[in-house]
Amino acid sequence: MNSKLNQDELLSLFLDNELDHDQLNEFLEELKANSTLKEKYKTYIEIDNAVNSLTQIYQRKRSSIFHILKYRAQKHSKIVSALAATIILSIGILSTNTIEFKSNNYLIADAVSSVEAQTQFELVNDELIQHVIYLTMSDLAMKNDLVNPNWLPVGFVRNPKKLNEFTNGDEAFAVHIEKNYINLDHPKYWVNDDDVIYLHPLKDGRLVSIVGNIRPDLANRVLISLDK
Amino acid sequence: MKTSVDEALIHQIKDGDEDAFELMVIKYRPRILASLLRYTSSRELSEDLTQQTFLRVWEKIDTFKGNSALFTWIYSISINLARNYYVSSQGKKTSLTDSNENLENEVIDFKNPENQLLNNELLVKVNSCLKSMPIDLRTAYSLRVEEQMPYDEISKIMNVPIGTVRSRIFRAREILSKQIEDIL
The missing domain is CATH 1.10.10 (Arc Repressor Mutant, subunit A)
Incomplete structure (x- = not known):
């Protein structure tokens, strides 16, 4: 060969x-x-x-x-490291799939452990997995040039040195926007302790991803505001 | 059966093969130099210590038993040489201080890594190229280079045949090579 x-x-x-x-x-x-x-x-x-x-x-x-920014620096660092190190495990064990997001954190815990969620993992689009692996492996993918500098989620402040990073004091996340080349047609997220990777297709054909220690329901509200 | 490149090189170097030694130097010299730059903050001194390190490697390769990775062994030699230098040159600190003046773009700046990126043309180009690379290529390549995963594991994770992994990693390297060929 x-x-x-x-x-x-x-x-x-x-x-x-x-x-x-x-x-x-x-x-x-x-x-x-x-x-x-x-x-x-x-x-x-x-x-x-x-x-x-x-x-x-x-x-x-x-x-x-x-x-x-003086907010949970060590925690965040651990989050990213943990996600990077355990993303494969996360996909295999913690993966969940939000068909219709409802503002109830308990649903997430149920979904994460459910047989259905783990079965759904088998059906997850291969490109989607690659996208998530890449987002969590390295900052290389976290572009900020497509985030509108005037957009600010309610209750959050922007990192003055990185336009796609936000915090509300307790929670922090980074936003990544690019063309929806994986053709995701509904939101999906992965959870790992306090941390979330949340993917949301925008109406204009782009895909927005949130990575950080933010509650999924809050991430969802942030993403909906971005889609308006 | 697979043999690691390092095992093959060590075997040949122990037999006195200078070409194999050259390949080993090409492979590890940049990392040893970079670590010495962080340790000494002096380009000139680091270059000198790197050269001494590989001379020592050539002389002592027969004592390498394979209990650690080859790079770890070379790294420990380099750090010992640097420590010995500082112990023997305690009265010569002035010359070290003087040499620091020319290091603005050479020493890794832990406090401002963004500046480090901006000051290094190679890193800027590689970074830019990775961002624009098709995701299937950059994922396969990143899993290999950053995570040190073997192809069969990458194949399982990406759910593609091993030949596809091989092809994606090679194509990623080729794309990156073409992007940086004018600065190497």
């Missing part, structure tokens, strides 16, 4: 430890002898290192922003 792959594809597998013993040793010899391939090897390593640096930067950046 690998004979059909070109050298750059093999290099990618090599870097990821995905070649078997013989393939690896064969490729190593090629890499040592081929200066063009070696340059590509350097480039791929630079890229991987850059991505890891970005992850560290954004983790610190998120932490420092919340520290400046």
Whole structure:
């Protein structure tokens, strides 16, 4: 199978430890002898290192922003870390699907543990899962340029340094808006302790996502106000 | 059966293979240099200590038993060299202070990471490229590079064949490569 792959594809597998013993040793010899391939090897390593640096930067950046605003900085940091670390578990165990959101937190707890919710997980759109994984893995996805600077949820203040982050003193969240390329047609959310990832399709064809320690009912009200 | 790249490199380096050693240096030098920059706040000193580190690695590779990851072992050598430097140069603090003046864009700024991002063209380009990359590619690539997941796990999470994972990660790397080729 690998004979059909070109050298750059093999290099990618090599870097990821995905070649078997013989393939690896064969490729190593090629890499040592081929200066063009070696340059590509350097480039791929630079890229991987850059991505890891970005992850560290954004983790610190998120932490420092919340520290400046003096609201539950440590808690938020734990939230994001926990979500990042447990998102797979969350999808598998805690995933729930709000067909029609009702302002009752108890419904969430019921939904989370219900057999129905866990069954629904099997039906969740693959792209949706990817979207949520990405949102929770890294700040890289949390764009703020599409959030109207004049929009402010009732009772919240905006982070002056990051237009898509808001707090009301107890709760904090970040908003991400982009085209609804996953064609989500009704709201969905994931809960993990106090924390929520809430996705809401807007009437204008975009998808808004909220990530943070905010009650789902409040997140829902915020999202509805954004949709008006 | 899979063999890790590091295992293969170590085996060949122990046999005196300088080309394998070069590949190992290419792989780990940037991370060692970055960690020394954080430790010493001096570009010149960090470069020097990095070179000493890899010389030491070449000399001592036979003592590496594989009880830790290769990077951990190299990292510990580099930090020990840095500590030894500071112990032996306690009376030379002036020169260290002087060298700090040229570090504005080189030392990682923990207090202002956004500035660190803005000051690094490579990071800016990679960041921008990731944001515009198709989500299936960036997810597969991020799970691999940030979370260090093997392809079979990524395949299960994304519910796609392993060949698709391989293809997505490769395509992500290619897109990123093309974006940064003018600055490397």
